[in-house]
Amino acid sequence: MIQVTNVRKSFGSSEILCGVTLVIQPGQLVGIIGRSGAGKSLLARCITGLDSIDSGSIECDGLALNPRTTRFAPESVQVRKRVGMVFPPAVVAPYRTALDLILEGLVYVQGLSCADAHSAAAPWIERLGLSAHILKYPRQLSTGQLARVSLARAVVMKPDYILCDEITANLDPILAGEVADIIRQLVLDGIGVVLITHQIAFVRREAKYVYYLSNGCIAEQGEAAKVLASPETGDLEAFITGVERGR
Amino acid sequence: MHYEWDFSVVWQFRGALLSGLLTTLWLTLLSAFFGLVGGVALALCLTNRVATIRIPATLAVELIRAIPLPVALVYLYYVGPTLAGITLPSFTTSVLVFSVNFAAFAADVFRGSIAAIPRSHIDAAAALGMSRLMVLRRVVFAEAIRRSFPALNALLVSLLKLTSLAALINTPELVHVSGLIVSERPRVFEVYTAMAALYLAVIVPIVYLLRRLERSRWFALEPIGN
Numbered sequence: 001m002i003q004v005t006n007v008r009k010s011f012g013s014s015e016i017l018c019g020v021t022l023v024i025q026p027g028q029l030v031g032i033i034g035r036s037g038a039g040k041s042l043l044a045r046c047i048t049g050l051d052s053i054d055s056g057s058i059e060c061d062g063l064a065l066n067p068r069t070t071r072f073a074p075e076s077v078q079v080r081k082r083v084g085m086v087f088p089p090a091v092v093a094p095y096r097t098a099l100d101l102i103l104e105g106l107v108y109v110q111g112l113s114c115a116d117a118h119s120a121a122a123p124w125i126e127r128l129g130l131s132a133h134i135l136k137y138p139r140q141l142s143t144g145q146l147a148r149v150s151l152a153r154a155v156v157m158k159p160d161y162i163l164c165d166e167i168t169a170n171l172d173p174i175l176a177g178e179v180a181d182i183i184r185q186l187v188l189d190g191i192g193v194v195l196i197t198h199q200i201a202f203v204r205r206e207a208k209y210v211y212y213l214s215n216g217c218i219a220e221q222g223e224a225a226k227v228l229a230s231p232e233t234g235d236l237e238a239f240i241t242g243v244e245r246g247r
Numbered sequence: 248m249h250y251e252w253d254f255s256v257v258w259q260f261r262g263a264l265l266s267g268l269l270t271t272l273w274l275t276l277l278s279a280f281f282g283l284v285g286g287v288a289l290a291l292c293l294t295n296r297v298a299t300i301r302i303p304a305t306l307a308v309e310l311i312r313a314i315p316l317p318v319a320l321v322y323l324y325y326v327g328p329t330l331a332g333i334t335l336p337s338f339t340t341s342v343l344v345f346s347v348n349f350a351a352f353a354a355d356v357f358r359g360s361i362a363a364i365p366r367s368h369i370d371a372a373a374a375l376g377m378s379r380l381m382v383l384r385r386v387v388f389a390e391a392i393r394r395s396f397p398a399l400n401a402l403l404v405s406l407l408k409l410t411s412l413a414a415l416i417n418t419p420e421l422v423h424v425s426g427l428i429v430s431e432r433p434r435v436f437e438v439y440t441a442m443a444a445l446y447l448a449v450i451v452p453i454v455y456l457l458r459r460l461e462r463s464r465w466f467a468l469e470p471i472g473n
């Protein structure tokens with residue numbers, strides 16, 4: 001279980017996260033929604049130790065991150081081995097092929113040989129429809145293919161949790177549906193998945209629990225279907241209306 | 248103007264010319280190697296957060312870049328022995344001066360390349376659970392080298408040409424050897440034409456090869472792929 005307790009994070013005088021508390025259970029799909037700049041991505045970065053926190057604590061299956069834990073402290077590195085992060089599609093090194101990107105963690109973090117890493121990743125490469133594109137460089141791949149490379153890169157590491165940051169943002173409905181199928185399967189496999197997204201419909205349909213982040217605070221939380229069907233705050237209602245109008 | 252060209256002098260002194268060319272190449276290769284090693288070390292100091300490391304490194308780089316190469320060569324070769332009591336052979340002095348100079352310029356190229364690496368690339372590697380050292384090797388070095396490669400190529404070709412300054416302290420490289428041949432047999436046009444041709448014969452293939460490497464999958468930032 002990932003337990004985030006009263007986490008605060010500021011940059012200079014501006015407080016981005018103001019006492020966030022949330023729980024992510026294994027085998028559960030959790031949605032984190034909110035306007036741009038609400039602090040969703042920063043929260044994910046703090047959970048994985050990529051950014052340190054100013055106060056509060058983050059606990060991941062016995063590993064604790066506190067304000068003194070630095071980015072490359074052993075606890076942070078260990079947390080990242082358990083909590084995979086799927087970045088938006090544009091965030092990949094342009095000089096590595098899709099295969100290099102997918103196998104990188106298996107070879108350089110888990111220490112597998114290239115052949116073993118390839119065998120371990122092959123089912124995911126197949127499942128994500130990347131077999132025909134595996135030797136291509138990022139500039140030769142579409143946004144959808146890059147999104148799937150990003151996802152493959154995280155899932156082949158067999159993490160206990162996966163944080164997906166705007167993974168379906170630039171995908172057409174068919175591709176987004178395919179990614180949704182894979183995420184659903186990951187949850188069935190017992191992986192805790194956090195979806196950071198603006199796609200309300202997707203969260204409403206797939207997520208068990210949802211957190212609405214507004215100005216760095218959890219403004220609403222609860223069962224996804226219930227919270228999104230009848231929001232308690234005008235802020236969330238306006239957000240849902242705005243997102244659905246913009247679809 | 249009528250002039251009787253006679254290249255027999257070039258043929259007669261071909262061994263000396265080739266030896267001079269070889270010295271030029273050795274000078275370039277050794278200076279580039281030590282310069283690159285020094286450049287990486289200096290770049291790590293230049294990008295260090297600790298001011299006591301960064302500021303002296305910045306001052307050193309600026310100072311080295313400000314000193315003209317002929318001044319550095321002459322000073323170290325002729326004044327150095329008197330001041331420091333150490334006499335270095337001319338070849339060693341040349342390698343030392345060119346290496347330090349190359350290191351200062353390469354460090355600045357590396358510093359710029361390291362600064363240009365998107366933070367997201369480092370985050371994406373760290374997110375896999377890589378240690379700081381692994382991220383440094385797999386992302387920072389790998390990407391900085393690719394970003395620096397075109398500028399380093401230009402520096403290398405420039406270094407090859409600048410080694411001719413080593414003639415000032417009698418290093419037996421191509422220009423110095425050519426000068427000696429001319430003083431022996433005053434066929435200035437022929438000897439210096441041969442010297443220029445030898446420089447071109449070396450530089451043109453090197454430039455071509457480096458351009459090819461620049462576009463290869465090992466050094467290109469965005470390889471075109473198959």
